[in-house]
Amino acid sequence: MLRLLIADDEVIERKVLYKTLQKNIGDQCVIFQAENGRQALRVYEEEKIQIAILDIEMPGINGIEAAQKIREKDKECCIIFLTAFDEFSYAKKAITVRALDYLLKPYDEQELMLVVEEAMRLAAEYQANRQAAESQAGRGQKYELPETALPAGDDMEDGGQVRLSKVTEIISHYIETNYMYDISMQDLARHMNYSEAYFCKLFKQCFNKNFTSYLTEYRVEEAKRMLAEPTVNVKDIGRAVGYSDSNYFAKVFKRITGQSPTEYRLCIFQRG
Template sequence: MYRILVADDEPIERQVLSKRIQKNFPGQIEIFTAQNGREAMETFEHENCQIAILDISMPGINGLEAAKYIREKYPDSIIIFLTAYDEFNYAKQAIGVKALEYLLKPGRDDELQETLEEAFSLIDCNRTPTVEEAPENSSQIAAADEDLDHARVNAIASEIASFLETHYQDDLSLQSVAGRMGYSEVYFCRLFKNCFDKTFIMYLNDLRMTKAVELLKDISINIKEISERVGYRDANYFTRIFKKKMGMTPSEFRNKKEMP
């Protein structure tokens, strides 16, 4: 059972978001709510939460301040921002507290679900298996926790990078890639962190943005087509990810590059 904190100063926002998450993950989660940053910090601690979904604009202690406190006290916690602020400066601060994702309200169901699935995978990666759990992957998990020699890390990283370089246009998730490469989900998650020091989604988005930047140099290709070519079926979602990474929209980036 994953324990999630939802913090927002608007009661309706908290209620709607909580219901959306419950609907997508029935029987998998417990949700706790807070109406401001201070209450968020106290509730996260008191209820032993693992994931914090935070609004930024809250009275008193805001979401960014609460996130900094949670990150310092609970280094393995998962922080997700869901906010109305579409500003690069806030996104940069979110990166500073190692937030898993920075989503704009109201947040589409598919992107919220994808982000939470990634969060659950990271929690599972950090979880110590118990005696009662099925032991079939225990030797693999233990091996992933050992210090890997430099040559092995490079070999595994090369294998993963090559796969993603070939398949980044596909509809990918950590779970699907782990399966297609022949790894258990938990083992692959730990390998990925060992190899790249970032989450799967962060790595995949960075790779796709690199490809998008190259395609934007060709003015004969429209933004929607570029979005599809780099693996995003929704051009609006692609634009949001691009702006978060680059500080400007794809169109603004293209126009800037065209200026003498």
């Protein structure tokens, strides 16, 4: 089972988030809680946490500082910020510690779970890589884990007012042409010559949601269209929209639509 940590000094909010995660992924993750950044770091060390959901404004050591200390020791821990503070300086710092995402309270449960499930996929992938490394080392073969580079720069660009309609058009076109590949927010930021911190905020302004949620929903809409073709295999559809793991594709699809791909296809033909 994966190990996930919630750190938030607001007791009620922390308990509500715990119940939400327990309901959705309690059979796949052991969920720990911390009431401040110092306690979060202790739990992280003791429990070997793989996914950390951190509030930012906490007494003593805040969420950004806790994330920085985690990142100094661990390149693979998936960090998600969940905060009520919509400030550019926080988003900028979140990128510097390679946070998977930066979500605002009050959060949308579906948006939250899409990000958490992506974190679970990455954490499981990192775990499999480590096991492969240990297996190779046990046979006397050298195996090196891939390095994940830190962002090269995070300064906010000058240039005055951004024409959001034009930017939205460029982003939409990029996703339309590349959604079937393993693309990230960092890839798109580089494509547009924006710093990642600035682009993170800009994307939210354009689409009123984070990159992970937007890309996932776009892929699911494409999958729906393909499912209307009865001769196309469901696994092939998953691969065609960017999901090499058919089980993960089915989970994401159900998260968005409430049905598995097979159930959705059956409903199409029953209505027809």
